[in-house]
Amino acid sequence: MKIAFFSAKIYDREFFDKNLDGHEIIYFEAPLNEQTVNLAQGCNAVCLFVNDKLNEPVLKALSASGIKLAALRCAGFNNVDLVAAKANKISVVRVPAYSPHAVAEHAVALILTLNRKTHKAYNRVKEGNFSLERLTGFDLYGKTVGVIGTGKIGKVFCNIMNGFGCKVLAFDLIADKHLEDDGVSYLPLIDVLERADIISLHCPLNEQTRHIVNAHTLTMMKKGVMLINTSRGALINTKDVIKALKTGRIGYLGLDVYEQEETLFFNDLSENIIQDDDIMRLLSFPNVLITSHQGFFTEEALIQIAQITMQNIKDFETGRQLVNAVV
Numbered sequence: 217m218k219i220a221f222f223s224a225k226i227y228d229r230e231f232f233d234k235n236l237d238g239h240e241i242i243y244f245e246a247p248l249n250e251q252t253v254n255l256a257q258g259c260n261a262v263c264l265f266v267n268d269k270l271n272e273p274v275l276k277a278l279s280a281s282g283i284k285l286a287a288l289r290c291a292g293f294n295n296v297d298l299v300a301a302k303a304n305k306i307s308v309v310r311v312p313a314y315s316p317h318a319v320a321e322h323a324v325a326l327i328l329t330l331n332r333k334t335h336k337a338y339n340r341v342k343e344g345n346f347s348l349e350r351l352t353g354f355d356l357y358g359k360t361v362g363v364i365g366t367g368k369i370g371k372v373f374c375n376i377m378n379g380f381g382c383k384v385l386a387f388d389l390i391a392d393k394h395l396e397d398d399g400v401s402y403l404p405l406i407d408v409l410e411r412a413d414i415i416s417l418h419c420p421l422n423e424q425t426r427h428i429v430n431a432h433t434l435t436m437m438k439k440g441v442m443l444i445n446t447s448r449g450a451l452i453n454t455k456d457v458i459k460a461l462k463t464g465r466i467g468y469l470g471l472d473v474y475e476q477e478e479t480l481f482f483n484d485l486s487e488n489i490i491q492d493d494d495i496m497r498l499l500s501f502p503n504v505l506i507t508s509h510q511g512f513f514t515e516e517a518l519i520q521i522a523q524i525t526m527q528n529i530k531d532f533e534t535g536r537q538l539v540n541a542v543v
C-alpha cells in the first residue's frame with residue numbers, strides 16, 4: 217500500500233522505515249486538515265497523529281480520493297468524526313496501548329521536578345548559584361495521590377505511587393480488582409478531589425470528561441494541590457486553571473498536554489511571537505511546568521507504535537479482522 221504520512225518528524229521516519237514490510241510511505245511534515253488533504257491523492261491510506269484532523273470535510277475528500285483506511289499512530293481518537301468516517305466508508309484504526317510505563321513515568325517526572333525544583337536547581341548551579349533558597353520541597357511518602365482514570369497508564373501510575381509509600385485514591389467507572397488488592401481505594405470523584413494532595417489525570421477525552429477540571433471542581437480541591445495532566449489537554453479548562461493558580465488553589469501544575477496544543481506542540485517556535493495568551497500566562501508562573509506532549513517519547517513506545525500501526529495496515533490490506541478498529 218501507498219501511505220500518506222502526516223505530521224511526520226525525523227523520529228517517525230527512523231522507526232517506521234524499519235517496519236515498511238513492502239509498503240511505501242510518503243512523509244509530509246504538514247498536519248492533515250482541509251488545506252492539506254489533497255496531498256493524499258494517489259495513496260491508499262493515511263497515517264495521522266494526535267493533532268491531525270479527521271473531520272467531515274477531510275473524510276469526504278479522502279473518500280473522493282479512494283482512500284479507505286485512516287491509521288492513527290496514537291491511542292486517542294477525539295480528533296476523528298466517527299459518524300462521518302462511517303458514512304464515508306473509511307475504516308479507522310489506532311494504537312490502543314504502547315508502553316504505558318512511558319507516560320506514567322513521565323507523570324512521575326513532572327511530580328518530582330515540580331516538588332524538588334530540580335529544573336531550577338540545575339539552572340542555578342550552571343550559573344554558579346549554589347543557594348538552596350526557595351527550593352524547599354516535600355516528602356512524597358505518606359501523601360495522598362488521586363488518580364482519575366485507571367486504565368493501562370493509570371494502573372502503572374498507581375503502582376509507582378504505591379512504591380513511593382503514598383496513599384492512592386482512584387476514580388473510574390470500573391474498579392480494578394488488582395489495584396484494590398494492592399491497596400488502592402476507589403472513591404467517588406468528589407471524594408478523590410477533596411482528599412488528594414496530588415491529582416493526576418489518566419482518563420480519555422470524551423463528552424463526560426471534557427473540562428473535568430473546571431471552576432466548580434477546582435473549588436473541591438485542597439488549597440495548594442498539585443495537578444498533573446499527561447492525558448488530553450481538554451480535560452482541563454485552561455482559563456479556570458489560570459485563575460486557580462492566581463488564587464493559590466493550585467500550588468503546582470504539571471502539563472504534558474494542552475487544550476490548544478495543535479498550533480504549538482511538536483514545532484520549534486523559538487523565533488516566533490507566540491499568539492496564544494493562555495499558554496504564555498501559564499509559562500509566567502514559577503510553579504508551572506509544561507512539556508510538549510513528550511510523555512510517549514521513549515524508544516520502547518516508538519517501536520511499538522510503528523509495529524502496531526503497520527500491522528493494522530497489513531490487516532486491512534489482507535482482509536483480516538481489524539482488532540484495533542475505531543470504526
